[in-house]
Amino acid sequence: MIHTRALTKTFTVKKQPVEAVRGVDLDVAKGELVAFLGPNGAGKSTTLRMLTGLVEPTSGTATVAGHDVRRDSAGVRRNIGYIGQGNAAGHYHYVRDEMVTQGCAYGLTRPAARERADELLETLELAGMGRRQSSTLSGGQRRRLDVALGLMHQPPLLFLDEPSTGLDPQNRANLWAHVLAVRERFDTTLFLTTHYLEEADEMAERVVVIDHGRIIADDTPGQLKSTLAGDRITVGLPDADAAAAAARVAERGTGATELDATGPSVTFRVPDSEAVLPEYLRALGEAGLTVRTARMAPSTLDDVFLSLTGRSLREETEAPQDEKHEHEEVAA
């Protein structure tokens, strides 16, 4: 569905090059659900804009839904849905009419567009909303309408840019349930960006992490967490000497990384804490050490990013998003 090789975009800002995307190689197969993560300014939107034919690459190649983004961007657009961050329906437009109009703009006949609109209204649980103006919908319903509009022409591939930003947790969960229903019903390949790490972890089968324009990780969330981060085990002991002794026990055979014994506790990471913790506690007992507390915390995608870059993705994505708005739009 998506194949890129050495995909690169360099903007020029005040005569200086800004390397937004640097040599991205990416392959997404039909039916995959891929989350694209990275801090502010990492190159997510620029990559998405190149893949959707909105921005021309500086160099490299990209084929999306079988069409070359440079030579046939119209072909790309006919075969993808793109759900951006804003609302796709005009404020005063009637929901079903707007869907039918947008479907016809993609070349569907009016009866086919009506049929498709009804099918999507039902799948996205908007069936009672067809005759309402989009401004009267709740935030969650409007977002579902955006998804419906992006799917009117039955694209096999759907791009979603921050689909759940601005929604409360309940509406986020609800949107996800509907996106997954769409995927199941229409066999749609999904490629999305999100700032919510927990969401990517839970929903995506594959997570691609971009930083400074380069892909730095690409795997299932589970694999990324176990190979690049690992769960954290923390054990409390009576004093610092006991903690130092417990650290020596951890060094022998648990595969511990990031081992730290400051004060009366020892903490370290392991790929599989559920298997390691009972063994470790037994080994501490055999060494004559008294355990006061034991805690394990599963690793997160933020731990993965931290271990890859030394920075926290959470802090960076929560930073004010002002950088790119300082730039004027410039030619490649």
Ligand SMILES: Nc1ncnc2c1ncn2[C@@H]1O[C@H](COP(=O)(O)OP(=O)(O)OP(=O)(O)O)[C@@H](O)[C@H]1O
């Ligand atoms: N039109 C543009 N002109 C000049 N520079 C740009 C333009 N668009 C993006 N950039 C720069 O390219 C880099 C990547 O930006 P991009 O918007 O792709 O990042 P992002 O990962 O989507 O960030 P965010 O999460 O904040 O949306 C940034 O340094 C940004 O300032």
